[in-house]
Amino acid sequence: MFGKKHSEESKKKMSEGHKGDKNSSFGKHWYTNGIEEAKLFECPKNWWPGRLSSKIKMSKESFKKLKEEEKIKKLIKYKCIETGEIFTANEWLKKGIKNLPRVADTNWTSGGFHFIKI
Numbered sequence: 001m002f003g004k005k006h007s008e009e010s011k012k013k014m015s016e017g018h019k020g021d022k023n024s025s026f027g028k029h030w031y032t033n034g035i036e037e038a039k040l041f042e043c044p045k046n047w048w049p050g051r052l053s054s055k056i057k058m059s060k061e062s063f064k065k066l067k068e069e070e071k072i073k074k075l076i077k078y079k080c081i082e083t084g085e086i087f088t089a090n091e092w093l094k095k096g097i098k099n100l101p102r103v104a105d106t107n108w109t110s111g112g113f114h115f116i117k118i
Contacts, residue, residue: 034098035089046093078104081114 028039032052078100079086089100097110104115
């Protein structure tokens with residue numbers, strides 16, 4: 001199609017073909033678990049609605065890079081300063097602690113606790 005243009009009729013047909021339930025994203029919503037995000041029909045267990053990248057006000061490119069780094073970090077252990085317990089990010093997530101890699105890199109808290117990487 002280089003150098004060519006779609007006719008108005010073709011544009012209208014393409015537009016109609018992507019509206020409503022014909023759209024591949026129709027009925028899907030964004031969900032996150034604090035580490036990953038996905039566009040799905042139903043919210044998985046221990047996930048919540050929304051996009052993590054928009055909540056932390058980060059560009060999509062930076063977020064994708066961070067997400068790849070976090071896949072590697074899943075084996076890293078985190079220690080709760082208050083209780084002394086040591087678990088991986090996924091194990092902490094099962095206990096209700098969210099956004100752990102970001103919390104451990106900052107002075108933030110999750111569930112009222114502070115964490116450090118080990």
